[in-house]
Amino acid sequence: MPHGFRKYLQKSKMSERTIEDYVSLIEQFFSYIDSLHKNNELELFEIQTRHIRDFLTKKQKEDKNELSTVNKNLTILKKFFNYLWEIDKIPVDPAGKIKHKKGNEVKSAIVPYEILLEILPKVIQNKEYSNLKKVIYILALHGFRIQDYHIYKKDIIVKQDSVTIFPKLHEPVELFSVEADLFVSVYHDSMFIDSPYVFNTKRKKEQKYVPIEVMGIYKHLSEIKEDYNIPLNLNTNNIRHAYAFYLYHTKGYSFERIAEVLGIENYSAALLVRESEKRIQNAHETLEIRT
Known part of the structure; x- marks a missing residue:
């Protein structure tokens, strides 16, 4: 830092x-x-x-x-x-005069998690998609934030029929069957890259690999959005809200359990669920998706 x-x-x-x-x-x-x-x-x-x-x-x-x-x-x-x-690293604070915004919130909507799950088999079976794109979507459905994709190679356990991923904050994720195979393929490919991370981006200017960045992840999710005619924005933030709503209302998880899964504070889990309820409500009347 x-x-x-x-x-x-x-x-x-x-x-x-x-x-x-x-x-x-x-x-x-x-x-x-x-x-x-x-x-x-x-x-x-x-x-x-x-x-x-x-x-x-x-x-x-x-x-x-x-x-x-x-x-x-x-x-x-x-x-x-x-x-x-x-600490005298800069002579003037460039953020000092920027004021926090006031005004009415713009309504936003998210795709219900059940629809994202319905699309998952199609994403996995899409022969035009790279394994990386498929894995990014799979992990997004587990509520991954950008920093959760910064997974160290040493924090992966590959078993005969599954793989367990240990992100820094998010609860460990265990993948099975074809999802595990896809992740292991990406994991093995990363072994040929001089980086401690599973997911990487090469910065041309510096000619070195860094942990995968936000635009790399959003590019893959945006392409999935377009290919499956999803009319609402698809990014890790919106998927995470949809996942929180699903865990609370469909799976019956408590705020405390959701906090454990997503690697956040209890109060943040409660806020996440409440906000997701607003966004789901905004989507119900207008959402039309062709898969």
């Missing part, structure tokens, strides 16, 4: 889950900055207010973030740049 920010957060006694959320967003921000300046890396003091605003706008459009999430992301960035200012 840049310039000791993780250690700074740990000293503030934040939970490890919250720290990972902060770290993930900052990593996404710098990936965005790198994508803008591929041939001329920006120094910290060159980052301007417009870079932060543009990143938040881009992320809001891609993730279909609610206003509360946009403001949360801004809070994280404010904390990071204030930290850099406090």
Whole structure:
């Protein structure tokens, strides 16, 4: 994490889950900055207010973030740049004058989880899809966030008829049958890459592999959305909301159990379910999907 920010957060006694959320967003921000300046890396003091605003706008459009999430992301960035200012890494805080947004929430809707499950066999059997695309979708249905895909090769146990995955925060996931075979195929391919992670992206500028980034994951999910005529946005955030709704209302999981599964705090699980209820309600009257 840049310039000791993780250690700074740990000293503030934040939970490890919250720290990972902060770290993930900052990593996404710098990936965005790198994508803008591929041939001329920006120094910290060159980052301007417009870079932060543009990143938040881009992320809001891609993730279909609610206003509360946009403001949360801004809070994280404010904390990071204030930290850099406090330790004299930057002369001016570029996030200092950005205000949190006010106004009415824009209604958003999510695809019911049962429909995503119906599409799963079609995704698995699609001969035009890479095993990586299939595995990304499989894990998304387990409620994976972007950082949950940053799985170490050492945290995989392959058995004769199954594979167990140990993400850093998310509850361990065990895959069976064809799903296990697909994951093991991707896992074995990763052994030929000089990286400790199972899922990787190669940065051309630096000519090195880094953990798979948000745009790589969203590209695969977006293509599945288009191929199966899903009229609503398909990303890890929306799928995670649909999964939380399914676990609570169909499987009968408590908030505490959902928190364990998804690797979040109990109160966050309750908020996730409540928000998912709103999004499902928004979808019921208009959702039409051809599979």
